[in-house]
Amino acid sequence: MNTRRLIAAGAVFAGLSAIAWIAFRPGAPRAEEIKVVEVPTPPAPETLVHQLGRGETLGGVFEDHGLDRSETHRIVQAMGAFESPRRLRPGTEIRFVRQPGEPPARILVQLDRDRTLHLWSEGGVAAAWMARLDSVAIIRDTVLLAGLIETNLFDAEMSGDVDRLGDGARFDVAYQVSQVFAWQIDFWRDLRRNDAYRILIAREVRPDGSVRSASVLAADFRNDRRTLTAVRFQPDPLARVEYFDASGEAVRGQFLLAPLDIARVTSGFNLRRFHPVLKRTRPHLGVDYGAPRGTPVRATGAGRVGRAGSWGNYGRAVEVRHANNIRTRYAHLSGIARGMGAGTQVEQGQVIGYVGATGLATAPHLHYEFLRNGVQVNPARLQLPRAEPVPAELRGQFAAVREAVLTRLRLIPMPIQPGQRARRTQD
Template sequence: MSLISKDFRSNQHQSHQKGYVRLRWALLVIVFAGIGAVVANTNNVNDAANETGLIANSSTARISTAMLSTELHTKTAPAFKSVTTSADDLARESFTLSLPELQAQQKIIDEANRLSSKKWREFTVKSGDNLARLFKRASIKAQQLDELMKSGDEVKTLTRIFPKDTIRVLSDDNGKLQALRYDIDQKSYLMVEREQGVLVAKTYNHEIETRHTHASGTIDSSLSHAAEKAGISQNIFMELANIFGWDIDFALDIRKGDSFTVLYEELFRNGEKISDGKILAADFINDGKIYRTVRYTNPQTNSSEYYTPDGKSMRKAFIRSPVHFSRISSGFNLKRKHPILLNKRPHRGVDYAAKSGTPIYAAGDGKVIFKGKKGGYGKVMILQHGTKYTTLYAHLKTYNRKLKKGSKVKQGQTIAYVGKTGLATGPHLHYEFRVNGTHRNPLTVKLPISSPVPPRYMADFELSTTPLFSQLDLLVRSQQVAMADNI
C-alpha cells in the first residue's frame, strides 16, 4: 500500500493526469471502505468509526502498510549473524603489527579489561645467544623459560635460533611471561599465549600470495651472466640448469646466441616478495635445438615433475655429469697414453677436474656394491643401478660417512668428495659408466628415461599445460622480435 500511496503523491503535481488520479482515488476509497467495514464488524468497532469512512480508510491503510512492510522485511531482509573475533584470531592478526602498534594495542586491551600493564619487547638474536640470555635481557624470570619449554612440541624450534632472528616477548612487571612471537621461517611462525594461566604454543602458516612472472635472456658469454642480466635469481638459474641438465651439458654445450625463456612463481607476504617459487614452464634453445618443459602434478600421487610437451619425463634415469667441474681433463679414449705410467693404457671413463673436496653425486638411484681402495684408482665407490647398469667413482678424497656396502642411494645424493688418491696428477673425479659390464662413454651413451605421464592422465596433462605453453609461445615470439630489432 505504501508503494501505491507513493506513486499517487508523485503524480498529483502533474495536472495533465488529474482525471486519472481522481478515478484511482475513488477506486481506492471503495476498496478501503469495504476492508474497513469487514474489520469493523469483525472486531465490533463502534458505529462512529463506520460513519467516518475516511477515518476507517486511513486507519486500515496504516495497518495494511505496517503489515506489508513487516511481511516484506521478513521475506527479503537477510539474516544478520553476529561477527566475533576470537582471541586466537586477534593474536594472529597482531603478528603483522609493528612493535609500536603492538604496544598500543596491548595498552588498549589492558585498560579495557582493567588489567595490570604489560609491555612488548623485541630482540634480535646475536651470535652466541640463546633463549635464557634473551629472557635475562627482557627481565623475565628464569623459571618462566622452563614453563615455556613445556608448553608444547612446537617450542622445540626455539632451541635452534639463529643470529638476526627476531623474537618478541610480552611480560608483566613481575617478570612473568605472557606471550611470545617468533618467525620460524618465511612461511611459518610460532605463537605462545597464556590461556587460563597456562602457556600454550601453536604454529601457523603465514598467508602467502603466489604470483606468476617471466624472464627471457640471450647468452653472450655465460648462462649465469645472461640470467643475471635477465633479472633471474640464483635459485631460478640453478633450477633451470638442473631441469635441462639431463639433455644439455652446461659446462660444455653452451653456445653464444643460445637463449631461454622461463615462467616461474614468486611468493609474497604482506605485499613483499619473500622468495621465488617453482618454475612452471621453460624454453631453452641450445645450438639451434629447442628444448621445452612444463611442470605437471600427478593427480593420484600429488608429486610434481617436469615433462616435455608430449608428456615424456625430462628426468633421465642418470645424470650426465655427477660433479660440478671446471673442465674435462681427460675423455673416454681406449688408446690414451697414461700421464704417470707413460704407457698406452685404455681410459675407460671421463676425468672431471674440480677442486679437492667438491661433492660427488650419485648418477642415479641404486645401492653401494663397493667402497674402498682399488689399485691405481685410489679410493673408489661403485654403485649398482638395477641389473643392467653400474657407475664407478675414483680418486676420492673421502666418502659420505653414512654410506657403506649395501646402502641405498638416491639420484643426486652426495656419495663422496673429489680427491687425488691413487695414480693421479691432481684432484679430479674419474667416472665410469658400464652397461652389462661393458664400459661406455659417459658423455655420449644414450641414457634411459624415467616414466612418462601415465596414459590415463594425458587428457588432464594437456588441459593443464596448454595455457602455459601458449603463454610460453607468446613470450618466445616477443623475444625473437626484440632480438631481430637489435640486429
Template sequence: MTRHHNPGSKPKTSYPRIHLMAAAACSAIMVLTLTLLPSPDATATKTVRLKPAFDKATSSPAQLADQVIADAQNADEPLLDDAGVAELAPQRHWLDEKVRSGDTLSHIFKRVGLGSRDVHEVMSGKGDVDQLKKIHPGQVMRFAIEDQKLVALEYVISRTDSLLIEQGEEGYQARMEIKELVPYTSYAEGTINSSLFLAAQKAGLSESMTMELASIFGWDVDFALDIRQGDSFRVIYQELHLDGEKVKDGDILGAQFTNQGQTFTAIRYETSDRGASYFTPEGDSMRKAFLRSPIDFARISSHFNLSRKHPVLHTIRAHKGTDYAASRGTPIKATGDGKVVFAGRKGGYGKVVIIQHGQAYKTLYAHMHNYARGIRSGTRVRQGQVIGYVGSTGLATGPHLHYEFYLNGAVRNPVTVKLPHAEPIAKQDKEAFLALAKQMEGQLSTYAAAMESEKVANLDQ
C-alpha cells in the first residue's frame, strides 16, 4: 500500500504494532519489576499491581501491554478507596503494653495505672469482650486513658485482627475490626538447574508457594524423580499486602510447568457453589480421580482393621488395607494415574507394586502372582491399566489382592476414604472459564516475552 505525503513535510515513520507492543511491554516491565540477577538456577521477575485476580472478561496481549504501562505510570500515585478519603479516627494518645507470660488482665491493667474495677467494667461491657479471655504472650494491648479513666482499649490479636473497646453512654462496647488485605498480582519464572526449591527460591517464591506449585502439577510431574536440568516454570500469583507491606501469599492464578519438553498449564477457577480448583485450558481437572476398586466384580474378603488377628501369624496385627477375593490370575488395575515406585518382593506382602499418585497419594497392591508386562520401578501407569495378576505370594492363605491406600504418608481405609474429585469444569461455567483461560495463557506469554526482551536488552548493554 502506497503512503502519500506533502513534498515539503517530513514523512512519519510507521512501526508494526507488534514491535510497539513489545517495546512498550519491555519498558513497563523494566520500571515495574523486581528482577533478580541472572543465575544458573533461575531468573525471576515480579509484576505488582493493586488489582485483585484478573477479570473473567477477555483481553488481548496488546490490551495487557497497555495496562502494564498504565500500572507503571500510576505505581507511585496515592491510591484511594471507592469512598475517596477514609473517615479519620479520633485522635488519642495510646499507651502500648505487651502481654507477658503468666499475665492476667488485672496484671496488665495495673501496669498502666488502672484497677480491678476497670477490669470489671470492661468485662461487663457489650459485644465481643470475651475475646479478652484468650490473651497470649507477645500480643499487644493499647490503652487510651484520659483523666485516669479508660476511654478506649485496643487488643491487637494479629496484624489484621483487633478488638476495639470504647466507652459509651451505656458502658463499654467491644467490636472486632478486621483490616482488609490488598491483593497484588505478581509474576515469576525460573529455570531449574538442580532442584525446584532452589530455583523457586531464587525466583522469589516462598516455600509455601513452591509447595502449592508442586501440588498443582504433582499429578503429572514427579518432583522427586522426573525433574531434569532445563525444566522451567511460569506462575502468576497473588501477594496479600497490608499498609504497603506483604503479609502472606495469596492464590496461584495461573501457571505453566515444562518437564522434559512437555508443558502443562493450570488455570484457577472459582465458583460460589464449587469453590476453587485448577483446570487445564480445555477445562479438564488437574486432579485425577481414583477407581474405588482395583479389581472388577471382586468381593471383599477382609476389611481394613487395625486390630485384626492375622490368619497366618495368629497374633494381633493391623490389617492396613482391604482384601479382594479373586481367582489366581485375575487382572489387577491401577486405581489412578501415577508412577510405579516399587515393584518386587516385600516380606509378607510377597510380590508387590507400589504406585505414587501426585504428591499426597500412594497405593499398594500385594500378594501378586506376577506383574504385567513392562511394570517396573519408574514406569508410568494410567488409571485402569493392568499392573499385575492376583496370586498368593507372601503371607497369604489363598489367592487374593491386598490393597492399601495412603494419604500424606498415613494409611487410610480404601473403602471409606474420601477420594479426590476429577470432574471437568461445569457446563454452565465452561464459556466463562474458556475466556479466562485464554486470557491467562496470553498473560503468561506476554510476561514471559517481556522478560526475554529485558534479558536481551541487558546482554546488549
C-alpha cells in the first residue's frame, strides 16, 4: 500500500517538474508587462454670469470676457437671426461658459423669462458661431372666477377656479377687474358691501405655473343696484382691444374716473374745506388721493401736456389739455415721468408722474383737478361721453363673440350673501 502511494507521489512531482521546465526553459515566451498610463482629467468648465448694466454695450461686455472684436462681430451676426443686440435691456443676464483661462466657448443670453438664446463656437481660428433660440412651452387655458365684496376689491371672497391661481394671482384678478370697469366705477367711493363680480380670463401659463399673460374675455359686476357687463372685442389682430357692454356700447369713457389704481380718497371736492396747512377754510377744488410716495399717476384722458414742472403751491405738477376745452391737473408729484414737457402727446392711462408731497402738502398724496372752460368742477358728478360703440359693419362679428363668452361666463353664479339672497328673492 505504501509502495503505491510513493509511486503516485513521484508521478505528480514529475508532472509538475515538467510543467515548470516548459514554462521557464530558455527562449520560452514571457507574459507581457502591463503599462498604466495616467490621463489627466480636464478641469470642469466654469460659468461666469454678467448682468447688462445701463450704458453698457454688448461688444464691450464680450471684450471684457476675452473675446476680440472679430469674434464679437461673428457672435452678433449669429444673434441677429433671433434678436437685435440693441434691444437688450439693462438687467439682461448673460452667461459665459469656458475652460479656465480660455475665451468662452458658449454664451447664453436670457432674453426674457420665456426665451433663452444659445450661442456656441465650432472651434478653431476664425470659427463660425452658431445660435439657437429656446422658448418655454406655454399652456393656454381659461379660468372662471367670482368674487363677493365685504370691504374692498382686493379682499373679496373668491370662488370658482381659485385652486388654479398662483401666488399673488388674487391681486392680479382684482387689478384686472378694476381696469375693465375703471370708467364706470370708482373703486374707493362706489363699492358697497355685497357687491360682486364674475370674470372669465384667458391665460398663457409657463411650465412652472407662472402666468405669462392674461386677458379678460368677459366680466359682470354688480355694484349696488346696477349690473355692468364688459365683453372683450378685437375684430382683427391689428385692431385695438376694446370692451363693450352686451348692447355694443363702449365701456371705455373719454376719461377715467380716477388717475390712480384703486387709491384712497382723503379729501373730496369741497367749496368750504378746512385747510390742514393754512388752518383756515378755503375751497378745495379737486380730489385728493392718498397713496404711497412713488405710486404711478396716469392721465385720465388723452391730450397734450400744457405744463409740466414746479408750479407754486402745487409743487411739481402736470396739466394736460384735452378736447372740448377740458383740462386736468395732477399736483404734489415727487417726480414727473420722463419725456413729459409742454406739447407732449399723452394717451389715456399713460403714466405722467409719481405721487409725492411737494408744494403745499403735509403727506404723500395726489391732488387732481378737472377743469371745464377754465373752471374747476367736481369730476364725480360729471356725465362724460363714452368712446364709439361697435361699428355697424362689425355688429354680427361682435354678437358671435358676445354669445360665446357670456355663455361661458354665466356658468358660474354671481355670488351673494345668504341673507341678501332671501330678501332679494322675496322682492
